[in-house]
Amino acid sequence: MIKFLDLKALNHRFETEFKNEFEIFLRSGTYILGEHVTFFEKEFANYCGTKYCIGVSSGLDALQLIFEAYKVLGILKKGDEVIVPANTYIASVLAISNAGLKPVLVEPDIETFNINPNEVLKAITSKTKAILGVHLYGQLYNVEALETISKQHNLLLIEDAAQAHGAKFVDGRKAGNLSHASAFSFYPTKNLGALGDAGAITTNDFELSEVIFKLRNYGRITTYENNLKGFNCRLDELQATFLRIKLKYLDKDNKKRKAVATYYQEHINSKSIVLPAFQDLNQHVFHLFVIRSNRRNELKDYLYKNGIETLIHYPIPIHKQLAYKDISNCVLPLTEQIHIEVLSLPLNTALTKNQISNIVSVINMF
The missing domain is CATH 3.40.640.10 (Type I PLP-dependent aspartate aminotransferase-like (Major domain))
Structure with missing residues (x-):
């Protein structure tokens, strides 16, 4: 796994x-x-x-x-x-x-x-x-x-x-x-x-x-x-x-993260997936690599069965949390869409080249 x-x-x-x-x-x-x-x-x-x-x-x-x-x-x-x-x-x-x-x-930009x-x-x-x-x-x-x-x-x-x-x-x-x-x-x-x-x-x-x-x-x-x-x-x-x-190692580690993200961006080609939008690599340090899919839960299960663990950041929007029931009537359709579509792929400095390549290959067969 x-x-x-x-x-x-x-x-x-x-x-x-x-x-x-x-x-x-x-x-x-x-x-x-x-x-x-x-x-x-x-x-x-x-x-x-x-x-x-x-x-x-x-x-x-x-x-x-x-x-x-x-x-x-x-x-x-x-x-x-x-x-x-x-x-x-x-x-x-x-x-x-x-x-x-x-x-x-307020609503986000759904692309970024x-x-x-x-x-x-x-x-x-x-x-x-x-x-x-x-x-x-x-x-x-x-x-x-x-x-x-x-x-x-x-x-x-x-x-x-x-x-x-x-x-x-x-x-x-x-x-x-x-x-x-x-x-x-x-x-x-x-x-x-x-x-x-x-x-x-x-x-x-x-x-x-x-x-x-x-x-x-x-x-x-x-x-x-x-x-x-x-x-x-x-x-x-x-x-x-x-x-x-x-x-002391942060900039070097961020450079590695950007390399993984660039590989994902250039090689993931599944039509069921929307890749994250960014224009300037310097302005993104890829704490997370978050994709979107209207088949998110199916995709997550598929990846897990194929030995790839993913996470959802975040499954429940704030205005739908019980802690903020006083603002539950907020109209935020883009936010709600994001929360049911996003899926975070593994991205960290401990990943090997073979693991990264395998993640891409499995995704592209979805």
């Missing part, structure tokens, strides 16, 4: 470095917010091209802390509307509602799966204060369009870059440096994945970064002096240690 993702195989090549650094970590006696968190924050900010990086406990916490910090700064307030793509993972929307803000779901700027324009009201753009599956959203809209309507532009580590816009800026603030996840399956939960926020805004640094650690400025009502959302020192190792 070709697994969709074998994390053990994926991390095997880092094992010696992991063990060596773990020994140093263990002997250090500093296990919370030590030097590795500080070093990683500097290194990841430098990688993304931003002035500041704040390491936090997860991608969801990263997003929520951004919204909470803007509330502290008086830029957002409870009940403000945030426009967000309807076909994203639920974490994007949870961050908005958990912060006491109102998510406004990313938020449709025209739908964003239609959704703007007097209560709209921010756009949460998601670089879904690893492809940058329409950067130029969203930047223009946010400036013209005086809106915050926030990136959910949880799946887009290293994606680069045409002007050289990377994901994490395309907005007022950006949230990353380092969940183990991500292109830059930890060995547990982890996340980060990048920004060029000093005031915002200072508030987030406080909020992630109980809102405190000294051990027992708290200026804000904060959270416990710190990046774990050990995870920072592992992330520092893997960051």
Whole structure:
């Protein structure tokens, strides 16, 4: 069976470095917010091209802390509307509602799966204060369009870059440096994945970064002096240690992902399948390779019977989740179509050439 993702195989090549650094970590006696968190924050900010990086406990916490910090700064307030793509993972929307803000779901571009700027324009009201753009599956959203809209309507532009580590816009800026603030996840399956939960926020805004640094650690400025009502959302020192190792290989790994995606794109020719749309390889790091088929479930079963594991990202749209039953009456036909048609193929750096070729051959016989 070709697994969709074998994390053990994926991390095997880092094992010696992991063990060596773990020994140093263990002997250090500093296990919370030590030097590795500080070093990683500097290194990841430098990688993304931003002035500041704040390491936090997860991608969801990263997003929520951004919204909470803007509330502290008086830029957002409870009940403000945030426009967000309807076909994203639920974490994007949870961050908005958990912060006491109102998510406004809009349809994506069915070709790229990313938020449709025209739908964003239609959704703007007097209560709209921010756009949460998601670089879904690893492809940058329409950067130029969203930047223009946010400036013209005086809106915050926030990136959910949880799946887009290293994606680069045409002007050289990377994901994490395309907005007022950006949230990353380092969940183990991500292109830059930890060995547990982890996340980060990048920004060029000093005031915002200072508030987030406080909020992630109980809102405190000294051990027992708290200026804000904060959270416990710190990046774990050990995870920072592992992330520092893997960051060195990220660009090389993304290059491998692009090579696999290009092979799929050039060799999959089944008429039952719609391949993902992208024009610029630099703007896509292929966290996922997502195809569409109106025979999705049949295709998934066929592939499994032929030794290929696939996944569905995501089977139930947010407005159809029980957690968001209050917006279940949203009319989002494209989003609903996407959720019943998408299927993610195996794509990772542990795949062999024979496995990749086999996946294509089996698909083309469907």
